[in-house]
Amino acid sequence: MNSDTALHTDHYELTMVAAALRDGSADRHCVFEVFARRLPLGRRYGVVAGTGRIIEQLRNFVFDADDIAFLLDRKVVDERTADWLRDYRFRGDIDGYAEGELYFPNSPILTVSGTFAECVVLETFILSVLNHDCAIAAAAARMVTAARGRPVIEMGSRRTHEEAAVAAARAAYLAGFASTSNLAAGKRYGIPTAGTAAHAFTLLHDDEKAAFASQVNTFSKDTTLLVDTYDISQGIRNAIAVAGPDLGAVRIDSGDLSVLAQQSRNLLDELGAADTRIVVSGDLDEYSIAALAAEPVDAYGAGTAVVIGSGAPTARMVYKLVEVDGKPVVKRSENKATVGGRKTAVRRHKPTGTAVEEIVVPQGTPEPKPHDRPLQRPYVRGGEIVPDLPTLADSRELLRRNLISIPWEGLKLSQGDPAIPVTMEPGQ
Amino acid sequence: MNSDTALHTDHYELTMVAAALRDGSADRHCVFEVFARRLPLGRRYGVVAGTGRIIEQLRNFVFDADDIAFLLDRKVVDERTADWLRDYRFRGDIDGYAEGELYFPNSPILTVSGTFAECVVLETFILSVLNHDCAIAAAAARMVTAARGRPVIEMGSRRTHEEAAVAAARAAYLAGFASTSNLAAGKRYGIPTAGTAAHAFTLLHDDEKAAFASQVNTFSKDTTLLVDTYDISQGIRNAIAVAGPDLGAVRIDSGDLSVLAQQSRNLLDELGAADTRIVVSGDLDEYSIAALAAEPVDAYGAGTAVVIGSGAPTARMVYKLVEVDGKPVVKRSENKATVGGRKTAVRRHKPTGTAVEEIVVPQGTPEPKPHDRPLQRPYVRGGEIVPDLPTLADSRELLRRNLISIPWEGLKLSQGDPAIPVTMEPGQ
Numbered sequence: 110m111n112s113d114t115a116l117h118t119d120h121y122e123l124t125m126v127a128a129a130l131r132d133g134s135a136d137r138h139c140v141f142e143v144f145a146r147r148l149p150l151g152r153r154y155g156v157v158a159g160t161g162r163i164i165e166q167l168r169n170f171v172f173d174a175d176d177i178a179f180l181l182d183r184k185v186v187d188e189r190t191a192d193w194l195r196d197y198r199f200r201g202d203i204d205g206y207a208e209g210e211l212y213f214p215n216s217p218i219l220t221v222s223g224t225f226a227e228c229v230v231l232e233t234f235i236l237s238v239l240n241h242d243c244a245i246a247a248a249a250a251r252m253v254t255a256a257r258g259r260p261v262i263e264m265g266s267r268r269t270h271e272e273a274a275v276a277a278a279r280a281a282y283l284a285g286f287a288s289t290s291n292l293a294a295g296k297r298y299g300i301p302t303a304g305t306a307a308h309a310f311t312l313l314h315d316d317e318k319a320a321f322a323s324q325v326n327t328f329s330k331d332t333t334l335l336v337d338t339y340d341i342s343q344g345i346r347n348a349i350a351v352a353g354p355d356l357g358a359v360r361i362d363s364g365d366l367s368v369l370a371q372q373s374r375n376l377l378d379e380l381g382a383a384d385t386r387i388v389v390s391g392d393l394d395e396y397s398i399a400a401l402a403a404e405p406v407d408a409y410g411a412g413t414a415v416v417i418g419s420g421a422p423t424a425r426m427v428y429k430l431v432e433v434d435g436k437p438v439v440k441r442s443e444n445k446a447t448v449g450g451r452k453t454a455v456r457r458h459k460p461t462g463t464a465v466e467e468i469v470v471p472q473g474t475p476e477p478k479p480h481d482r483p484l485q486r487p488y489v490r491g492g493e494i495v496p497d498l499p500t501l502a503d504s505r506e507l508l509r510r511n512l513i514s515i516p517w518e519g520l521k522l523s524q525g526d527p528a529i530p531v532t533m534e535p536g537q
Numbered sequence: 538m539n540s541d542t543a544l545h546t547d548h549y550e551l552t553m554v555a556a557a558l559r560d561g562s563a564d565r566h567c568v569f570e571v572f573a574r575r576l577p578l579g580r581r582y583g584v585v586a587g588t589g590r591i592i593e594q595l596r597n598f599v600f601d602a603d604d605i606a607f608l609l610d611r612k613v614v615d616e617r618t619a620d621w622l623r624d625y626r627f628r629g630d631i632d633g634y635a636e637g638e639l640y641f642p643n644s645p646i647l648t649v650s651g652t653f654a655e656c657v658v659l660e661t662f663i664l665s666v667l668n669h670d671c672a673i674a675a676a677a678a679r680m681v682t683a684a685r686g687r688p689v690i691e692m693g694s695r696r697t698h699e700e701a702a703v704a705a706a707r708a709a710y711l712a713g714f715a716s717t718s719n720l721a722a723g724k725r726y727g728i729p730t731a732g733t734a735a736h737a738f739t740l741l742h743d744d745e746k747a748a749f750a751s752q753v754n755t756f757s758k759d760t761t762l763l764v765d766t767y768d769i770s771q772g773i774r775n776a777i778a779v780a781g782p783d784l785g786a787v788r789i790d791s792g793d794l795s796v797l798a799q800q801s802r803n804l805l806d807e808l809g810a811a812d813t814r815i816v817v818s819g820d821l822d823e824y825s826i827a828a829l830a831a832e833p834v835d836a837y838g839a840g841t842a843v844v845i846g847s848g849a850p851t852a853r854m855v856y857k858l859v860e861v862d863g864k865p866v867v868k869r870s871e872n873k874a875t876v877g878g879r880k881t882a883v884r885r886h887k888p889t890g891t892a893v894e895e896i897v898v899p900q901g902t903p904e905p906k907p908h909d910r911p912l913q914r915p916y917v918r919g920g921e922i923v924p925d926l927p928t929l930a931d932s933r934e935l936l937r938r939n940l941i942s943i944p945w946e947g948l949k950l951s952q953g954d955p956a957i958p959v960t961m962e963p964g965q
Contacts (some may be wrong), residue, residue: 117719119720122735124733124755125738139737139741272701273698274661291661293545308858309553339869386910430740440766
C-alpha cells in the first residue's frame with residue numbers, strides 16, 4: 110500500500126499537538142465524530158465505505174525516524190512533540206457504521222475517542238479515506254440500481270489518481286459492481302478483474318480479423334471482442350467469422366448505444382450467435398445506464414463517472430470534536446446543525462422491515478423500539494482492532510439489503526430529499 | 538511512495554500483451570500519444586502536470602514475484618506472458634510537454650514509443666497520473682490568477698483520497714500556490730507546509746483565550762489564530778489581548794467573508810494591530826477568491842475546490858496508438874479529430890512574445906518560423922531517464938511565464954474558447 114501513512118496529515122494537526130502537549134491539554138479525553146452535514150445535491154442516500162481501509166492502515170500510522178527528522182527540520186514540531194510522535198500509536202477506541210450502511214445528513218458514521226492528541230492526528234487521514242470512498246460508493250450504488258441486475262464492470266482507473274483508482278474499484282465492488290479492470294484492486298482486495306482488448310490491439314494488427322483471431326487463439330471463443338474500431342456491423346461479422354457463433358461477447362465503446370445495441374443484437378441473432386453477449390461502455394453514468402434498460406445489453410462498463418462520484422467527487426464529511434472530558438462541546442453554529450456530545454444512532458423500521466427514520470441521540474441512548482437496529486459497531490478498542498470485522502463481501506451484502514429496506518422513492522435517480530429523515534432525540 | 542506501481546494497470550493491457558506475444562506483434566514499433574480531445578467546459582487552457590511523477594515512478598514499474606503469482610493464479614496471463622513480465626522494464630522513449638506548459642485540445646502532451654507490449658502496459662498508469670494532476674493544476678492556476686498576487690494555501694487533503702491529496706498539493710504548488718497543509722507533500726516534494734490550529738483546539742480548552750495563549754506560547758506571536766469558533770469580533774479582541782498588536786495573522790473560516798474581512802480589518806486597526814494579516818478560508822474556489830479581490834484579505838486557504846478540480850476532477854486525457862512500424866494508424870473517428878502519425882508541436886508567438894497559435898504536425902516537422910517555441914522535450918531514451926529534467930520550481934516558473942504569454946482573454950474565469958487555437962498542419 111502506501112508508506113508515509115502518518116504524514117497523510119495536515120500540518121496543523123501536529124502544531125495543535127505541540128501546543129496541547131505544552132499546556133497539558135493533550136491528554137484530555139475527547140470524542141470526535143465524522144458526519145456529513147448534507148448529501149450531494151438531490152441525492153437520496155449516502156453509502157458508508159472506506160472504514161475498512163482506515164482500519165487496515167491504522168497499524169501503519171506511525172511516525173518513523175525519517176518523518177520525525179523532516180518534521181524537526183521544517184520546525185513543524187519541537188523536540189517534545191517529536192518524542193511524543195516517536196512513541197505514537199493510536200491507543201483509543203473507534204466505533205462506526207459498518208461499510209455498506211446507508212447514511213443521511215448528520216449520521217455519526219465514525220466515532221474516534223481517546224486523548225485529544227492521539228485522536229486529532231488521525232483527522233486528515235480518516236477524512237481523506239471516507240470522503241473519497243463514500244463518494245464513489247454512492248455513485249456506484251446508483252449505477253447498480255440503474256443496471257437492474259445486469260452486471261456493471263468498473264473501468265475508470267485511468268481517469269483518476271493511480272491510488273485513488275484502487276480505492277474506487279474497492280468502493281464500486283462494495284456497491285455491487287461485478288468486477289473491475291484494476292489489477293491492484295484484484296490483488297489487494299480479491300476483487301474479480303476483467304478486460305480483454307482496447308482499440309490499440311486492433312490497430313496494431315494488419316486488419317481487424319487478424320486481431321480477433323489472435324485474441325480468440327489466446328483466450329478461446331469465450332472472450333469479448335471490441336467491434337467498433339472501424340465499422341461496427343463489419344466488426345461483428347468479422348468477429349463471428351473468426352470466433353464462430355459461440356463467441357462470448359462483443360463490446361461497443363462509442364456511438365449511440367441504444368441504436369447500436371439493438372442493431373448488434375439483430376445482426377448477432379441473424380449470424381446464429383444468439384448467445385453472444387453485448388457489453389457496452391463509453392462515458393456511462395447512472396442516467397445513461399438507466400436509459401439503456403430496454404435495450405438488449407448484457408453488461409455495462411462504467412469508467413469516468415464512477416471514479417469521479419458522478420458529479421459529487423467528495424462526500425464532504427467533517428471530523429468534529431464533540432466531547433471533552435465527558436462534556437459536550439460545540440462551535441458557534443450558523444445554519445449548521447452541529448450538536449455536541451457523543452451520539453448514538455439507530456435505524457427505525459416498520460414491522461415489514463421498511464426503514465422509516467434514523468434516530469440520533471446526542472447523549473445517552475435511544476429509547477428502544479421493537480424494530481430498531483443499532484448502526485454503530487466497535488472497530489478498535491484500546492488501540493487493538495477488534496476481531497471478526499466485516500469482510501468486503503459482507504459489506505456488499507449489507508448494502509444490497511439496505512437498499513431494499515429504504516422506501517422505494519429512495520432509489521429514484523432524480524433529485525429529491527433523503528430517503529429517510531434523521532431525527533435528533535433526547536436520550537434516556 | 539506506492540508499491541504495486543506496475544499493477545496500477547487495467548487487466549486488458551496484459552491480455553493484449555499475452556495475445557500479441559503469441560501472434561508475434563508484441564515487438565512492433567509503436568508510438569502512443571496522450572492528449573485531451575477538449576478542455577473542461579468553458580476552460581481556456583489546460584496545465585500539464587504529473588509528468589515528473591510518471592518519470593520518478595517509472596523505475597518502480599516492474600512486476601515482482603508476488604504480482605506475477607497473482608496474475609498467474611487469476612489466469613490474467615499465461616506462463617509465456619509471465620516470463621515477459623518478469624523481465625519487463627520500459628526500454629523505449631518518452632517525450633512530452635514540460636510540466637507547467639499550457640495545453641489545448643489535441644496538444645500531444647506525452648509521446649511514448651517502443652515495442653507495442655512495453656508501451657501498452659504503461660497506459661493506465663500514465664493516464665491516471667496525468668488525468669488527475671492536470672485537472673488539479675488547471676483549477677489551481679485559475680485560483681492563483683484570481684488571487685492577484687496574494688498567497689493561496691492548499692488545504693484540501695481531507696476532501697480527496699489520501700494519496701491523491703499528496704499529488705494535488707504538488708500540482709497546486711506547481712500552479713503557483715504558496716504552500717500546502719499536506720505534510721507528506723512537504724516531505725516528498727519539498728513544498729512549504731503551513732497550518733496552525735482548527736476549531737477543535739479552541740473547543741479543547743476552557744475558553745478561547747486559554748487556547749490562544751497556548752498557541753502563542755508555543756509558536757510565538759507570529760502565528761495565525763483562528764477567531765471564528767464562537768463570536769468573531771470577540772475572537773479578534775481575545776486574540777489581540779493575548780498576543781498583543783504584533784500578532785501575525787487571524788484566520789476566518791466561515792460566514793460572509795467579504796463583510797467579515799472588512800469588519801475584522803477595521804477592528805484590528807482599531808486595536809492597533811495594523812500589521813496583523815487576515816487569512817480567509819472556507820469552501821473557496823476561483824470565483825469566490827475573485828469576489829474578495831477588493832477586500833482586505835492577505836491570504837486565502839483553498840481546500841475542496843482545488844482537490845476536486847473545481848468542477849473538472851479529471852482531464853479526460855486519452856492514450857492513443859498513432860503509429861505502427863512507422864505507419865500512421867487511426868480508429869474510425871466519429872466527431873473525433875484523431876489523426877494518425879507521431880505529432881510534433883510548436884507554439885507560435887508574435888514578436889512581442891504573445892502566443893497566437895499552437896501548430897501540430899502529424900508527420901514530419903513544422904516549417905520553422907522566427908517566434909516558434911518547440912513544446913516537446915525528451916524525458917526517457919532507451920529506458921534511461923535523461924539527465925537534468927526540470928525541477929518542480931522550474932515548472933512553477935514555466936507556468937507563470939506561460940500564463941503571461943497567452944492573450945489576456947485566456948485568463949478570464951468566465952467560460953470561453955481555448956486561449957489559442959491548435960492547428961494541424963502538414964509537415965515538411
